Amino acid sequence: MDFTALLLSRLQFAFTVSFHIVFPSFTIGLAAWLTVLEALHLATGRPAYRLVFEFWLKIFGVAFGLGVVSGVVMGFQFGTNWSEFSRMSGPIQGVLLSYETFTAFALEASFFGVLLFGRRKVAPWFYLFSTAMVALGTTFSAFWIMVNNSWMQVPVGYVVENGVYAPTDWARIIFSPVVWVRFPHMLLASYLTCAFCVAATGAWYLLRGDFAAEARIMLRMGLYLAAVLVPVQIFFGHLTGDYVHDYQPAKFAAIEGRWHDEQPASEVLLAIPDPATESDRYAISVPVLGSLIGSLSLTSKEVGLASFPAEDRPPVLIPFFTFRIMVGCGLAMLALAWVGTYLGRKGRLERNRPLLWLIFLSFPLPFVAILTGWFTAEVGRQPWAVYGVLRTADAVTPFLTTRAAATSLTVYGAIYGFIFAFGVLYIHRLLRAGPAGGLVLPPAAAVPDRPMSVVDQPLPAGARYVPAGE
Amino acid sequence: MVMFWVCILAVSTLLYVLLDGFDLGVGILYGVTRDEARRRTMMGAVAPIWDGNETWLVVAGVVLFGAFPLVYSILMSALYLPVLLMLGGLILRGVAFEFREKSGRLRPVWDAGFAGGSLLAALTQGVMVGAMVEGLPVADGRYAGGELAWLGPFPVLCGIGLSVGYALLGACWLVNKCEGDVRDAAYRVVPRLSAALLAFLVVVFAYALAQDLPVMSRWIERPYLLVFPAIGAAAVLALAASVRRRRDATPFAMVVLVFAAAFGTLAVSFWPYMIPFAVTVEEAAAPHASLAFMFWGEGLFVFPLMLLYTAISLGVFRGKVSNDVPHH
Numbered sequence: 001m002d003f004t005a006l007l008l009s010r011l012q013f014a015f016t017v018s019f020h021i022v023f024p025s026f027t028i029g030l031a032a033w034l035t036v037l038e039a040l041h042l043a044t045g046r047p048a049y050r051l052v053f054e055f056w057l058k059i060f061g062v063a064f065g066l067g068v069v070s071g072v073v074m075g076f077q078f079g080t081n082w083s084e085f086s087r088m089s090g091p092i093q094g095v096l097l098s099y100e101t102f103t104a105f106a107l108e109a110s111f112f113g114v115l116l117f118g119r120r121k122v123a124p125w126f127y128l129f130s131t132a133m134v135a136l137g138t139t140f141s142a143f144w145i146m147v148n149n150s151w152m153q154v155p156v157g158y159v160v161e162n163g164v165y166a167p168t169d170w171a172r173i174i175f176s177p178v179v180w181v182r183f184p185h186m187l188l189a190s191y192l193t194c195a196f197c198v199a200a201t202g203a204w205y206l207l208r209g210d211f212a213a214e215a216r217i218m219l220r221m222g223l224y225l226a227a228v229l230v231p232v233q234i235f236f237g238h239l240t241g242d243y244v245h246d247y248q249p250a251k252f253a254a255i256e257g258r259w260h261d262e263q264p265a266s267e268v269l270l271a272i273p274d275p276a277t278e279s280d281r282y283a284i285s286v287p288v289l290g291s292l293i294g295s296l297s298l299t300s301k302e303v304g305l306a307s308f309p310a311e312d313r314p315p316v317l318i319p320f321f322t323f324r325i326m327v328g329c330g331l332a333m334l335a336l337a338w339v340g341t342y343l344g345r346k347g348r349l350e351r352n353r354p355l356l357w358l359i360f361l362s363f364p365l366p367f368v369a370i371l372t373g374w375f376t377a378e379v380g381r382q383p384w385a386v387y388g389v390l391r392t393a394d395a396v397t398p399f400l401t402t403r404a405a406a407t408s409l410t411v412y413g414a415i416y417g418f419i420f421a422f423g424v425l426y427i428h429r430l431l432r433a434g435p436a437g438g439l440v441l442p443p444a445a446a447v448p449d450r451p452m453s454v455v456d457q458p459l460p461a462g463a464r465y466v467p468a469g470e
Numbered sequence: 471m472v473m474f475w476v477c478i479l480a481v482s483t484l485l486y487v488l489l490d491g492f493d494l495g496v497g498i499l500y501g502v503t504r505d506e507a508r509r510r511t512m513m514g515a516v517a518p519i520w521d522g523n524e525t526w527l528v529v530a531g532v533v534l535f536g537a538f539p540l541v542y543s544i545l546m547s548a549l550y551l552p553v554l555l556m557l558g559g560l561i562l563r564g565v566a567f568e569f570r571e572k573s574g575r576l577r578p579v580w581d582a583g584f585a586g587g588s589l590l591a592a593l594t595q596g597v598m599v600g601a602m603v604e605g606l607p608v609a610d611g612r613y614a615g616g617e618l619a620w621l622g623p624f625p626v627l628c629g630i631g632l633s634v635g636y637a638l639l640g641a642c643w644l645v646n647k648c649e650g651d652v653r654d655a656a657y658r659v660v661p662r663l664s665a666a667l668l669a670f671l672v673v674v675f676a677y678a679l680a681q682d683l684p685v686m687s688r689w690i691e692r693p694y695l696l697v698f699p700a701i702g703a704a705a706v707l708a709l710a711a712s713v714r715r716r717r718d719a720t721p722f723a724m725v726v727l728v729f730a731a732a733f734g735t736l737a738v739s740f741w742p743y744m745i746p747f748a749v750t751v752e753e754a755a756a757p758h759a760s761l762a763f764m765f766w767g768e769g770l771f772v773f774p775l776m777l778l779y780t781a782i783s784l785g786v787f788r789g790k791v792s793n794d795v796p797h798h
Contacts, residue, residue: 073557075531079546080553090539091756095764098532102768106775166757397547404617408554415558419565
């Protein structure tokens with residue numbers, strides 16, 4: 001493989017964005033869940049809800065901080081590595097990105113301060129309101145990013161004017177049907193990420209025999225939520241597949257591993273696609289199912305990759321396998337959530353150690369599903385940066401040298417690896433310590449602009465304690 | 471509408487330079503301070519606000535991307551390596567705030583990251599400004615130079631100059647925020663840094679004359695430009711007076727004025743060019759539909775809210791930082 005500036009820029013973008021997405025996908029769900037917890041605490045007055053809230057708020061702080069730090073680079077590398085892309089699509093994508101920055105700043109930064117330091121200074125209803133506003137802010141961030149990416153998948157509402165994409169209809173761009181399928185898909189993915197992380201933490205404490213009351217809340221709330229949301233997520237996943245089928249047939253064919261037109265089409269469950277011979281090796285397939293999935297029909301003709309000119313085809317192996325890994329993770333999560341919920345309703349969940357172990361070990365599943373889902377979407381969009389309009393090869397900075405691109409990839413790799421290692425270490429420390437027996441108030445000098453400052457003091461040494469249920 | 475976004479961009483950029491300028495400057499001074507107690511106080515004087523300060527860099531960046539995509543694409547791609555180094559420096563110094571306190575043996579690493587990252591960010595920002603003043607080769611809406619075209623005596627000079635300027639801003643911030651030891655030390659470096667900054671300005675001016683940089687003709691065409699250096703000079707005199715009389719709050723305000731005057735000088739010298747003598751504001755602006763869409767939401771509502779929020783968080787953090795309480 002030739003390490004051109006183009007390939008290195010793609011690797012750099014894939015690396016930095018994959019690193020980044022891990023944190024927001026977790027914090028978006030966590031913010032919403034914190035809102036629910038705070039509402040439950042207000043409604044029931046149970047101190048355990050508040051303990052769980054305070055505990056996860058600290059983890060939210062670290063994850064949020066890492067998401068912000070890793071996100072700054074994203075905003076600049078559109079210009080550094082993809083100058084043609086940013087010159088042409090800036091009037092649409094730059095504008096959407098600026099909305100993301102502005103709304104996120106307005107909602108997250110200001111209300112997050114209240115969350116961390118205002119517990120004793122504001123009325124309980126206002127505290128709940130602030131939590132909800134932080135959740136709304138993270139949701140808005142996700143929304144603008146999904147509008148942005150959906151425009152790259154299915155560009156609408158623009159004309160080409162003086163070599164740039166000039167917006168003609170913002171309503172079509174923002175209310176594109178593709179947005180309203182993919183945004184819920186991403187949002188649900190974030191909720192499920194949070195649900196499984198919380199349930200896994202609860203299972204871990206139960207296995208250790210610690211924090212029984214809090215662990216039960218975490219385990220049950222996480223699993224019950226997942227039991228409801230995984231089926232909904234699978235439905236939205238299906239709708240996402242529908243848009244790919246309708247708007248990006250080459251990507252759909254690559255995901256399906258379908259090389260030639262078929263009528264009715266079979267569904268390849270597993271295989272090793274071979275681009276050299278344009279066929280699938282060791283294929284396990286089900287007749288007619290392909291037409292059913294693609295068009296809800298028993299007789300439809302489904303298009304194969306060979307029907308597209310070679311220069312318009314995406315790579316096959318990556319979308320084919322990442323899609324199957326994503327679906328596999330989804331099904332595993334469904335099984336865990338349903339079995340766990342069933343046993344939970346029967347009151348046998350907490351004593352079932354093998355299942356607790358499985359739930360504990362399941363926390364990577366949603367992250368893997370999100371990353372592989374994005375690989376499917378982004379690699380499947382190739383060879384286009386803006387689908388059907390701007391090729392990735394034409395989007396890259398034309399004069400970028402291999403040396404410069406290799407330098408930046410190395411530097412970002414080193415820095416991200418470094419801070420990721422430390423960030424994960426601190427989150428792990430917090431999780432291992434568990435919800436403290438008392439409530440932790442922030443140190444006096446900590447301030448809202450620094451989310452991570454709330455966990456500066458190692459527990460229990462430096463923090464000021466307030467008895468639970470004060 | 472174009473003018474509106476020029477103003478927003480100018481305000482965001484100036485705010486960034488002033489706000490992050492002082493905390494980068496404190497980082498630079500941190501590197502030449504050995505005493506642990508002093509170091510803690512210095513970090514404490516910027517720890518609560520550096521994050522909010524840096525937000526303005528992101529704001530300026532996305533406004534440039536959305537409202538002036540042509541300039542964004544040319545500058546980012548032309549200044550590939552300096553942008554990389556600047557972001558690397560900013561990340562390293564940013565995480566140092568958090569990780570220094572949690573680390574044991576690794577503390578020197580985070581200290582070096584904080585001071586080195588601050589200096590790196592200041593240097594690269596100055597280099598980028600210098601490269602722009604000297605003129606970047608642009609042809610047909612794209613950068614037309616090599617990967618190291620930004621590197622030269624003049625940009626490097628500007629990099630050093632901005633670092634000295636930031637250090638001066640940082641020293642005045644410490645004078646304003648600290649007491650005792652740290653304040654006295656800061657008072658001692660202010661005259662030296664001021665002298666260094668003046669020397670730098672003289673050298674830059676001589677260099678610009680000698681090289682006959684295109685910007686010089688602007689000064690002959692537009693004599694009213696001299697207002698800005700006059701303001702700057704007056705501010706320097708007031709700075710010297712306030713240092714002699716130990717008026718803690720005044721030096722910072724005066725250096726802010728110097729920076730604002732320098733910013734104004736640059737902006738008016740190059741007007742209406744955004745990339746000097748290559749791309750004008752009108753050429754760079756996104757289509758009206760883009761600017762209008764940004765205006766009705768973020769321009770009209772969110773931006774004023776952000777200014778307010780910045781003012782409030784600086785207000786909350788008024789007064790002196792005490793020396794003995796650890797800053798976390």
